[in-house]
Amino acid sequence: MLKIKFIGAIEGVSGSCTWLHHTDSDTQFLVDCGMHQGTEREEWANSQAFPFQAARLKYVLLTHAHIDHCGLLPRLVREGFTGLVYATRATRELTELMLLDAARVSGMFTEHEVKQIRWSVLDDDLGFKWGRSIRLAEGIWMAYLRSSHILGACLISIGWKANDGNRSICFSGDVGCQTDENAYLPLMKSGQHPFADTDYIVVESTYGGRVRAHEHQDSQLRLARLAEVIAHTLFVKGGKVLIPTFSLHRAQELLMDVLHWMKVSLPNRRHGLGHSDNDRPVTAIFHAPLGHAVTQVYAKHLCSKSPNGKFKYLNAALCESLAMHADEIQTMLQRLVEHGRFKAGDGGYLSMTKPKQPSNFEADIVIASAGMCDNGPVVSYLERWGNDPRNTVILTGYQSAGSKGAELMQRANACPAPMDSLSPGLAEVIDMSPYYSAHADQQMLLDFLFRTDGFGCNKPATLLINHGNPQSKYELHRAVQMRAESRDGNCRQIKEVRIADARWLNLDSGEVIEQSSTEQALLNELEALRRQLEFLSDNKERQDKPRNHDIATLQTE
Ligand SMILES: [Zn+2]
Numbered sequence: 001m002l003k004i005k006f007i008g009a010i011e012g013v014s015g016s017c018t019w020l021h022h023t024d025s026d027t028q029f030l031v032d033c034g035m036h037q038g039t040e041r042e043e044w045a046n047s048q049a050f051p052f053q054a055a056r057l058k059y060v061l062l063t064h065a066h067i068d069h070c071g072l073l074p075r076l077v078r079e080g081f082t083g084l085v086y087a088t089r090a091t092r093e094l095t096e097l098m099l100l101d102a103a104r105v106s107g108m109f110t111e112h113e114v115k116q117i118r119w120s121v122l123d124d125d126l127g128f129k130w131g132r133s134i135r136l137a138e139g140i141w142m143a144y145l146r147s148s149h150i151l152g153a154c155l156i157s158i159g160w161k162a163n164d165g166n167r168s169i170c171f172s173g174d175v176g177c178q179t180d181e182n183a184y185l186p187l188m189k190s191g192q193h194p195f196a197d198t199d200y201i202v203v204e205s206t207y208g209g210r211v212r213a214h215e216h217q218d219s220q221l222r223l224a225r226l227a228e229v230i231a232h233t234l235f236v237k238g239g240k241v242l243i244p245t246f247s248l249h250r251a252q253e254l255l256m257d258v259l260h261w262m263k264v265s266l267p268n269r270r271h272g273l274g275h276s277d278n279d280r281p282v283t284a285i286f287h288a289p290l291g292h293a294v295t296q297v298y299a300k301h302l303c304s305k306s307p308n309g310k311f312k313y314l315n316a317a318l319c320e321s322l323a324m325h326a327d328e329i330q331t332m333l334q335r336l337v338e339h340g341r342f343k344a345g346d347g348g349y350l351s352m353t354k355p356k357q358p359s360n361f362e363a364d365i366v367i368a369s370a371g372m373c374d375n376g377p378v379v380s381y382l383e384r385w386g387n388d389p390r391n392t393v394i395l396t397g398y399q400s401a402g403s404k405g406a407e408l409m410q411r412a413n414a415c416p417a418p419m420d421s422l423s424p425g426l427a428e429v430i431d432m433s434p435y436y437s438a439h440a441d442q443q444m445l446l447d448f449l450f451r452t453d454g455f456g457c458n459k460p461a462t463l464l465i466n467h468g469n470p471q472s473k474y475e476l477h478r479a480v481q482m483r484a485e486s487r488d489g490n491c492r493q494i495k496e497v498r499i500a501d502a503r504w505l506n507l508d509s510g511e512v513i514e515q516s517s518t519e520q521a522l523l524n525e526l527e528a529l530r531r532q533l534e535f536l537s538d539n540k541e542r543q544d545k546p547r548n549h550d551i552a553t554l555q556t557e
Pocket residue numbers: 064066069149174557
């Protein structure tokens with residue numbers, strides 16, 4: 001029997017962790033082991049005892065490098081986990097960077113604990129192919145499929161032998177927003193879908209209740225809006241552009257969009273205007289210490305290929321829009337990381353500030369961390385530029401309540417305003433966040449669930465919705481039911497839609513395993529209490545420390 005219990009991301013969107021137990025081979029493992037983020041109460045969960053014995057787990061199957069999916073791996077190691085963490089090469093390298101940063105910022109674990117993690121890297125295997133089966137134990141296997149969420153991200157399918165035939169369950173991880181029809185963000189190609197014959201799909205629902213406007217899913221409109229805001233700021237107002245960014249993925253997307261502006265939009269504008277006094281080279285800099293290391297990983301893996309010669313991740317439309325081959329994009333990223341400077345056509349220069357280098361207030365455009373503006377290099381740029389209406393701050397990501405970014409968002413406009421209508425003593429703020437998101441909206445989640453990559457599908461699947469607030473889960477549930485009623489012949493059939501909860505579920509029968517009052521159950525509870533007491537006394541000193549609010553800045557969307 002394979003049984004499953006959701007540990008995290010049941011009531012919200014963080015702390016993703018699911019515990020599975022294949023009883024025939026007595027193999028216990030996790031899918032993701034994420035940190036809880038958000039309110040103080042949510043983060044309190046990070047210090048609570050795990051409900052499982054870490055030493056008894058054989059594997060962690062990791063979907064991607066966001067801290068809410070990988071952030072408690074070092075704690076797992078501290079508590080005796082010596083098994084393997086399966087991931088792609090890009091996810092492994094990004095996760096190590098994110099965890100080392102979290103160790104430094106939060107103090108929840110040490111660098112040594114991060115380095116103790118034992119990895120099994122899927123695509124180091126010369127025979128690597130998306131969807132290829134890998135044995136976990138006798139009678140149970142798994143396969144990784146490509147997600148378009150961030151570099152290295154995957155969905156994970158687990159198959160096992162049940163009494164009446166083979167079964168499988170697919171974990172969506174975080175579902176990206178690129179589809180075959182519309183890979184509108186610069187970096188990632190479209191994601192794959194769960195196998196056509198899967199019995200269960202565990203699906204995230206972060207934006208299960210939200211439908212993104214068409215204009216926000218159009219790369220040309222996004223690039224045109226960005227060009228309009230930058231040109232208005234530099235050439236009409238005579239100011240500077242500041243773009244706060246998260247270090248992982250959004251930063252690299254913004255690099256490509258600003259590069260596009262310098263290589264394509266700026267020369268077009270100058271050509272259209274004829275000679276202009278503004279013909280001096282424009283300088284854009286990227287200033288994000290963690291983002292610098294993350295970009296190094298993107299330089300290595302964004303343009304990598306599978307043994308079959310196809311790009312593992314790269315959205316080929318990027319080559320077209322930048323008029324660059326993939327190897328030129330790779331070289332450009334490497335030059336930026338190693339030499340700090342890249343000449344972007346005749347328009348200007350793109351520079352990357354190395355960690356510990358000072359801010360450069362001479363630059364025209366600055367992409368700087370942290371994304372919510374409370375710490376990192378962006379703070380010094382905001383101090384210098386934030387009080388001048390000639391300057392513009394472009395927000396491109398989620399801003400949590402109470403952050404400086406949320407304060408800025410309150411006075412944001414969707415497009416540039418005339419100079420005389422701006423508030424004196426305050427930089428203009430433009431909200432471009434609807435154009436950028438690494439998460440699927442409701443429509444894309446439905447496509448993810450119902451489509452089967454062209455394979456016919458006669459086997460109905462049970463959906464388990466998690467990783468969302470109650471409203472998002474409910475709205476996705478309702479939308480799935482409506483879509484199921486109007487499905488056409490080639491789409492997946494849905495047997496049942498359930499909201500994930502914390503009870504054990506027998507995946508062979510589909511039935512909830514009710515709590516029994518047997519001696520064994522009582523012994524299990526006693527054992528859990530014993531471990532909790534042990535954990536609390538071991539960590540008393542750690543818990544007595546004041547909560548470090550900086551960890552909130554690790555949250556990504
Ligand atoms: Zn994620």
